[in-house]
């Protein structure tokens with residue numbers, strides 16, 4: 178009896194109406210998720226269109242010269258964003274140079290070597306760091322990092338690499354180097370927590386296969402686990418880079434806000450995000466406002482170009498690994 | 502590195518022969534690996550209880566028994582793979598050619614006692630690099646030597662003719678059975694004296710299974726084989742010696758024929774005749 182009534186409702190399920198089908202979930206979940214995906218796309222498109230539209234006066238006035246010249250003179254109506262572009266790139270490069278090796282090494286320790294309890298505790302603390310607001314990092318930079326850099330790091334750099342133009346000139350605290358270091362501290366948590374997850378997701382069978390032919394633990398990590406996790410680790414690095422390129426508050430507080438291009442990392446500089454944040458409220462005149470928006474467009478473009486390059490890099494290395 | 506032939510010679514010379522039980526039942530076979538009173542603990546749970554047995558040289562020894570009885574645990578004790586797990590402990594004596602396995606350098610143990618796993622686990626590298634990996638970590642880098650060893654291993658694993666034109670293609674492009682033979686080739690490349698296989702055919706169809714069985718039969722010439730299997734026909738087909746595990750104990754180990762036709766213990770008989778509850 179019971180079975181025949183089940184069969185009955187099964188038949189019913191097969192030819193139910195539109196409403197019942199919607200309640201079944203497939204169609205409605207498809208529509209809702211599709212709408213969200215489209216919405217994201219629309220928002221990004223709107224941002225680009227708005228940036229593009231509002232930067233038209235500056236684009237018409239300066240064209241590519243905007244990216245090639247260094248004069249930033251609101252009174253004279255001359256705007257060249259090269260020093261900001263330079264500052265953004267240099268500080269992000271310093272940040273990655275420090276954060277990538279430190280972050281990946283920490284992730285390896287947490288995923289492969291530390292006892293699970295210690296690993297979970299440290300990971301919890303590191304993930305807390307990722308949630309600290311950037312203005313706090315700025316304060317931390319000013320009150321802790323700058324004195325340390327002045328007292329220990331700069332003298333050490335000058336005595337060992339002082340012959341390089343990178344470390345010449347006097348150091349007043351605010352500088353490319355300081356901004357890069359603060360950024361490094363800020364992005365390390367991203368690299369560590371994402372990379373650790375990725376390393377933990379490498380199948381045990383892969384590790385055992387390497388151990389079983391006589392590889393040491395470290396050889397297994399280096400030859401097998403890291404390559405297996407490579408694209409995920411790259412992903413964490415690009416997340417970090419995106420954060421470093423766009424970081425505004427902390428950088429503004431320690432970079433010095435001086436639109437100059439100097440080889441010395443000890444000199445003050447400026448970044449795109451910082452100049453927009455500092456000058457937008459007071460910008461007077463169409464050309465000035467439009468130049469700041471153009472700078473924003475450049476930052477947006479820079480982020481997209483770097484991400485695209487990164488994706489190509491991942492694709493190329495994984496294909497090479499598969500065939501070579 | 503010694504060639505298989507040299508290794509064989511070295512083995513013969515360095516073998517110590519205590520009064521063996523299993524070995525004496527397979528005439529002409531020296532004893533390759535001995536276990537005495539092996540206890541194994543996962544934390545406080547004792548998974549193995551006083552396992553003692555002798556694995557004869559150049560024979561196939563099979564372990565059978567119901568799920569969870571400790572076959573894999575014992576296999577992984579023999580090449581100390583369980584050490585990778587935290588909170589485990591092994592007690593007793595394990596000897597490879599009379600040398601104490603538990604105090605040997607662990608990478609040496611694993612080079613000499615190779616392992617093939619239940620699920621084929623090729624690296625996401627090329628076919629060539631998969632087989633060459635063991636050579637590399639063991640310090641062999643001369644190109645000609647590596648190439649020769651890769652070819653020889655693939656031939657021994659009965660895979661050479663199928664892959665010789667695509668050595669630099671990714672291993673993931675192979676079929677399941679081919680991948681498992683690739684894993685066997687990878688294990689063979691470092692010329693292990695013992696090859697441990699944990700249910701190597703459980704994910705394969707009957708034809709691929711047959712290939713691997715034939716292969717193991719031929720590999721007896723080169724190495725000593727220990728295989729865990731759930732498939733009793735498989736044990737009966739290929740094993741010289743069969744051991745029956747139950748609840749962490751080795752109930753009995755004897756000639757395969759005897760285990761299947763005239764076992765010494767009631768539990769063994771129940772299991773091999775399918776009457777096991």
Ligand SMILES: Nc1ncnc2c1ncn2[C@@H]1O[C@H](COP(=O)(O)OP(=O)(O)OP(=O)(O)O)[C@@H](O)[C@H]1O
Pocket residue numbers: 543546548566567568569570571572573574575586
């Ligand atoms: N990593 C582990 N931690 C704790 N206990 C384990 C672990 N691995 C296995 N065990 C336990 O040890 C016992 C033996 O397990 P083992 O894997 O050796 O059995 P098996 O005979 O290989 O079974 P199967 O035929 O299902 O593969 C089981 O009771 C199992 O629950």
Ligand SMILES: [Mg+2]
Pocket residue numbers: 572573574699
């Ligand atoms: Mg098992």
